[in-house]
Amino acid sequence: MSTDYQKAREALGARLRELRIERPDGKLTGPQLAGLLGWPHSKIYKLEGGKQTATRDDLRALSEAIGRPDAFGELAARLAGFETQIQSWRRQLANGHRPVQERWNAEVDRARVIHAWEEAVVPGMLQNADYARHVFARYADLHGSARDIEEAVRARAQRQEWLFQAGHHFRVILWEAALRSLICPPAVLATQLDRLAGVIGLDTVELGIVPFSASVKIAPANGFWVLDDRLVIAEDWHAELWLDDADSVALYTKVWKTLRESAVYGADAHNVINAARCALSSR
Incomplete structure (x- = not known):
């Protein structure tokens, strides 16, 4: 995997973590967010750590779960930016x-x-x-x-x-x-x-x-x-x-x-x- 691609994936993960912590209704832990989404909690850590590439559906679900559906556009644009390269x-x-x-x-x-x-x-x-x-x-x-x-x-x-x-x-x-x-x-x-x-x-x-x-x-x-x-x-x-x-x-x-x-x-x-x-x- 290219360095640029991995850096972009890590940057997306860092933004996901930031949104989880700065949630309007209060910070969620990774396991708490995973519970809301019905995901294994390891998926949250992989996404936020740049170990796994989110899908558009993942980003939409995350945006809604943290009460920030307006953030989906930004996240999807970030994903499209590095997925179009590879x-x-x-x-x-x-x-x-x-x-x-x-x-x-x-x-x-x-x-x-x-x-x-x-x-x-x-x-x-x-x-x-x-x-x-x-x-x-x-x-x-x-x-x-x-x-x-x-x-x-x-x-x-x-x-x-x-x-x-x-x-x-x-x-x-x-x-x-x-x-x-x-x-x-x-x-x-x-x-x-x-x-x-x-x-x-x-x-x-x-x-x-x-x-x-x-x-x-x-x-x-x-x-x-x-x-x-x-x-x-x-x-x-x-x-x-x-x-x-x-x-x-x-x-x-x-x-x-x-x-x-x-x-x-x-x-x-x-x-x-x-x-x-x-x-x-x-x-």
Whole structure:
């Protein structure tokens, strides 16, 4: 869990404790408040100590129990503030993969310029349907989520329409590993590589590849996207990070520019793709 997330959760807990102590009808102890709510008293201490994340329903119940229903708005805003930063896969995938793709679509539709880095997978904006099916299936297996794969593939394909709209720019850098990772059968990857080669030269796409042989100034690591210098979306195994503070956006932009120094473009990028394509022929 990120330090910023934990600090925000602890700050919310401290505010809950403050409201309990400053209750209009007099201070309540933790066990007394738990009794009013029908909760185990340990839940109060976990919430106030930043050991457990409150839900909106928890905050509404607490606000009413201490006689401060007017405090719910403030508490809910605090919760929303740090929950929007860390979008756990468990929570996001509760209703399947399609809603996640649709949320992405909404953010992409707002953007004019997108900078992306992917270290191990072809980015969704450039995936063909067969490749996308295998990616979604792998993640559905990992997280035990609903297998609404066809709906998710259609939603991802809809996002790709953005690439063909005037004034849009998709500036993407891939590590060579993304061209060789067999997250799908070799035949599917071969077709995907053909699609990738085909976008080189597209007016709205700038595709760079960092070859295995390239000297790098920073270790290739987690994939991330920067949308219009206003939002960073970075992926980890447990969650996506949605970061909109200026310092985070500036840092990820700096990382992208540093990785770009090691990338090749145009004919050189074609050569790296062709090498990966040829390697599949021997499998």
